[in-house]
Amino acid sequence: MKKHLLSFLLSCLCITLGFAQNLPKREFRGAWIATYANIDWPNRNQTPQQQQNALIAILDHHKATGLNAIFLQIRSQSDALYASTIDPWSADLTATQGKAPSPFWDPLQFAIEECHKRGMELHAWMNPYRAIANVNQLSTFAPSHVARQHPEWLIATANLRTLDPGIPGVRDYINSVISDVVQRYDVDGIHFDDYFYPNAAFNDDATFNADPRGFTNRADWRRDNVNLLIAQTNATVKGLKPWVKFGVSPSGIYRNSTNPAIGTPTSGLEHYTSLYADSKKWLQEGWIDYLAPQVYWFIGQSAANYSVIIPWWNNNAAGRHIYIGMAGYKVNDPAQGTSWANPSQIPNQVRYNRLEAHANIKGQAIYNTSSLRSSTKLGFRDSLRLDLYRKPALQPTMPWIDNTPPAAPTQLLANRATADSVYLTWSAPAATANEFDKVRQYAVYRSESPAISTTDVSHLLAITTTNGTTFRDKVPDPGKSYYYLVTALDRFHNESTPSNVTDNFAPTLACVPNQVLNLEANCTATLPDYRSLATVSDDVSTADALTLTQSPAAGTTVNGVGELVVTLTVTDASGKSTSCSFTVEGKDVTAPAFVLAATQSVNLVAGCEIIVPDLISGLTGTDACGTVTFTQSPAAGEVISSGHGQKHIVTVTAQDGNGNTIQKNLTLNAVDATAPVLLVKNITRTLQNGTVTITAAEVNNGSYDNCTLEEESFMLSQSTFTCANIGDNVITFTARDNSGNEASATAVVTIVGAVPAPAIGLSRADQTYTGLPANTIALGYGAQTLTLTASNSTSAAGQTTYQWSPALGLSSTTSAVTEFTPTAAGTYTFTVVATNEFGCSESITVTVEVIDVRCGNKNDKVLVCQKIGNGYHALCIAPSAVPAHLRRGSTLGNCNGNAAVAQNEEATEETSTLKAYPNPFTGEVTVSFRLEETEKKVSLEVYDLFGNKVTRLFEGKVSAQQTYEFKANTANWNGNLFHIRLITSSKVYNYKLVRGE
Structure with a gap:
């Protein structure tokens, strides 16, 4: 009986277990x-x-x-x-x-x-x-x-x-x-x-x-x-x-x-x-x-x-x-x-x-x-x-250890990863140090309806292996909409409250067309709210559950021209969002600003034209939206015919990078500030009668002006030249144009001519030795007539005329050669004026000393001075005895007279303007002079005893109160007695120089 009962019970059990069971959520x-x-x-x-x-x-x-x-x-x-x-x-x-x-x-x-x-x-x-x-x-x-x-x-x-x-x-x-x-x-x-x-x-x-x-x-x-x-x-x-x-x-x-x-x-x-x-x-x-x-x-x-x-x-x-x-x-x-x-x-x-x-x-x-x-x-x-076990299962909870669930995850989002998969992301709860509250894993739920139940195991899709916050779901039917939620699990799988519900389809969003936004003068504008221009809808959320946002937000300052991308995002109640973008073109509608002067003077150039100046290089403008560029009309460098005082308009246009322009005008005032260009030529003119005159036209060599130059304005700093101007003369040529601009140039006028360089030679027909200087005649002994010969070294023979003065004792006053026959002792000074072929004159003087050495009752004897020891002794001797005495060192004339002459000469040498040292000399001689007045032309020359010129030490202009000094090498000078002559325009200075032993 028990065996049959047991068989019956087992049969019932098998029948019972054959029915479908709900899978457990926790196991x-x-x-x-x-x-x-x-x-x-x-x-x-x-x-x-x-x-x-x-x-x-x-x-x-x-x-x-x-x-x-x-x-x-x-x-x-x-x-x-x-x-x-x-x-x-x-x-x-x-x-x-x-x-x-x-x-x-x-x-x-x-x-x-x-x-x-x-x-x-x-x-x-x-x-x-x-x-x-x-x-x-x-x-x-x-x-x-x-x-x-x-x-x-x-x-x-x-x-x-x-x-x-x-x-x-x-x-x-x-x-x-x-x-x-x-x-x-x-x-x-x-x-x-x-x-x-x-x-x-x-x-x-x-x-x-x-x-x-x-x-x-x-x-x-x-x-x-x-x-x-x-x-x-x-x-x-x-x-x-x-x-x-x-x-x-x-x-x-x-x-x-x-x-x-x-x-x-x-x-x-x-x-x-x-x-x-x-x-x-x-x-x-x-x-x-x-x-x-x-x-x-x-x-x-x-x-x-x-x-x-x-x-x-x-x-x-x-x-x-x-x-x-x-x-x-x-x-x-x-x-x-x-x-x-x-x-x-x-x-x-x-x-x-x-x-x-x-x-x-x-x-x-x-x-x-x-x-x-x-x-x-x-x-x-x-x-x-x-x-x-086809569905995952949470661990059964153990409330006697811990029954407190962790905090819920948030911000669950579902995105279609591929045609048949959805990618989930969410935010984890705040971290905690409490081991019981730490999130260990997450439970993922899925349904075809937004009404997801965490107690319905059919909705439990997966339990994550770790506490990562992502999950990929391979959906059964890619054509369907699926809804998801996530819960957090601690070590004991105490489960948090659910996250938000999300689906795998985002709301739809009909975007706003591209917009144009005019910028203010400061190149900024306030971004409008464009959300009202968009159309949104969702298959789940009601209109009031949809959140539409704009990024950048309305009220944001837009800086500068160009396209700004504005994004509209609509988010449904599950956090799923759709975005679209459109462009807002910031448009610059404000012209740039710049400062331009009202007028500007510009100089006329050749041809009486102006070159339009560059008004825009270095010109700056202001424009909040970017770079300003400039153009001008007429263009810089353009040539315009004009005249002094004429006006011309130049238009400057400023344009910003966005095509906005502004124009301003500037008046150019043409100004002739250019002086004439003077071209001159050097000329040569010959003196006639000691003078020559030139005109500006002779010097001008094609001078010109950018506008007009009249010859009536030509001027010369010097137009008349004399013998004092012989040689190169620098003159200034000046001209003025009609605008009052003046210019000057220099030219060289070469005056051809010569200043006579007269010289007087002394000679005598009677060559009896007297021991006296060449310019000295002794009445009663030797030559009684002195020949004066005038010459001019700067002209050819026959080109010079002479005029002697005074005429006393001269055989002629107009000949180059004249005879001087004195009748009484004394000092005679003669001047000859030489005038050459150019009409230039120059004078020179010569002094002749006449002593009377006649003695005796009949004046038929000759007075000589004989040196005896340290003294002198006067002798009146026959003319025939004179040569012998002269050979022995005696001199013609009275001894007292000789001593007086020597004394006078020394005084003259010490106080004279003209000096030489050493005197007596043996080698080199230094000659110096100093004048009280400036002289245009001075000559310094050396003559021997017979009146022959040995050398010229200097010729030229000298300044007042300035000492001039010259070195002379006497090696080639013949003789022992020499005369130095300093010739000025008003006076001739003499100095006697003696060669020492």
Whole structure:
């Protein structure tokens, strides 16, 4: 009868599970990755890189299945699959216990990072008590292993060695391992499996006797030992990181009992009794956050019916989570019977877990990973991936740890990325230091209606793997509109309020045509509000829910000409926006400004023309919108016929870069400021009768003026020339044009002529030696007549006329040669005026001394002065005796008279204008003179005793009150007595010079 009833119930259950269920929004979906003996991973013979690649492949596979949590075994027999300073490296990783991987890597850290990249939790799976799975391998264990360090801690059952739960040191040791992992790794949970006390006879008498703690029942004491570790672990985990979950996965049956208050009507291994694990108490005390009983039986199994065990766990959850461990490894295993050959066994168990009556069953986990990846498991993984896990699921919340959701994301936007994909972006909530409030992931919802429900699992599109704020959705139908919202999730998947709803189609916007904006004089304008010119619409939002903005905003100052791009943006209620742009041309309508003088004088040039000046170079204008350029008419450089005082108009036009122009006129006043150009020629004229006169016309050589030049204005600074102007004469030629401009030029007028250079030669027919100068006659001895011969060295013979004066004693006054016959002693001065062929005259004088040396009663003897010793003696001797006396140094004349003459000559030499030294001389002589008045022409000459000119020392103009000095070389002078003559226009000065011994 019971057999028939059970068959009936199973049939009903299968029918019930065949109905479609709503997928849960929250569900724990896990899998165990067993590393002990390399059951699932790693391959101990692979390199670290190969091991990493293999783990990545496993995690990718689990993610694709739809899992959201992983139990990674990191401690299987008191070893470590991570970098630990407490336990040795696991041989499951490197094949040798205690040997670190090379190159080094930390599998736990790597697994945490890779799981979190995929949005999956990582629970560190530990076997707390198992020390040695096979004691025969102890010799291969590292010296630091706890079994070798504390063999006294071990419980022996066959080949298994278990850490004694009753020893406080064991609990502390296990707790230190847990503390180390929690502190150093960002694990999401600490997970114990089903190994507690061994399921065999063992001896722990010594431990019990050492610390019974008041217990008399050994079984209760053992359960309390385990309870102490569970409670201590919970306290340690929550004390270090309150957000780290703590869970245990015991065997599937708590206790066998027909009394539901005690257990289930089963006959399998009961962990309460056999393993001394009181999991029910752990739930009731709140020491664990979840329990994952390993219900590794099929639905309807007689000794342990899955459908009987699940409700019992649901009813004894005590407010904590129950995750059901399911035996994926048994599927299609011949040793497990035909029930496990049913491909729907695991899927039906999942459906059974999800029944509304099982509200405390928060999910399930598959043991093991290899079964999910196997191709021999009847495709139960596909049932999960394609059906039961086809929608993502949030983790069930744990309000006893944290029930405060994070702040909501904002500014959700949807943009069409490609024809069949939509790109979502949003803004994250403000950052927080509170670990509970940090956003870990986001839930993305999609609907074909803006009425999106976060409780409707069909709207749940995805759960992001990280806290990134973007998501790309490949839409089912590119032609449809889709609506989205996003919520933020913390570590416990407490869900925020929704973001704004957005769709993947933006509003439509009919843009404004291009605009022209006239600028003010300062080249600016205020940008108008163009929004009213645009037309907007949206398929979802009402008109009042659309926001239209303009950028740059109305009121913005527009600077300068050119095109300004104005963008209008319409945004719907979901934040989706459409923009369009148009140009606003800033137009310059203001002409430039500049300052131009009213008039300007311009000089006439050749031809009595003006050249239009450049009025625009250097001219500056002002224009707020840019550069000003100038033109003028007539153009600069243009030649215009004009005249002095005439006026001409020049128009200057200023134009800015935008074509705006302004004109101003300037009057040019023509001014003849150019003096005539005088061209002269040098001329030569010959004196006639001592004079010659020239005219300006003779000097002019084609002078001209830019306008008009009249010959009546010609003037010369000198037009008449005399003998004083012989040679080159610089004259000034001056002319004035009709505008009063005057110019001057110089020319050279060369006057041809000569100034006579008369000379008087003295000679006598009687050459009797008298010892007297050539100009001296001694009455009574020697020549009694002196011939005066006039000559002119500047004219040819016969070209000069002479006039002598006075006439007394002269034989002729108009001949060049005249005879002077004196009748009495005395000094006679004669002047001759020489006039040449040019009519120029010059005079010269000569002085003749006449002494009377006659003596005796009849004046027939000659008076001589004889020097005797230091004295003189006068003698009156016959003429025949005179030569002999003269040869002996006597002189003609009275001695007293000679002394007086000498004295007078010395006085004259000392006070005269004319001087010479040394005197007597032997070599070079210095001659000097100084005149009181300026003389145009002065001659300085030297004559010998006979009146012959020896040399001319100077001839020219001299200035008043200035001393003139000349050096004379006397080497070629013949004789011992010389006369120096200084001839001025009014007087002749003489000086006697004697050669010394």
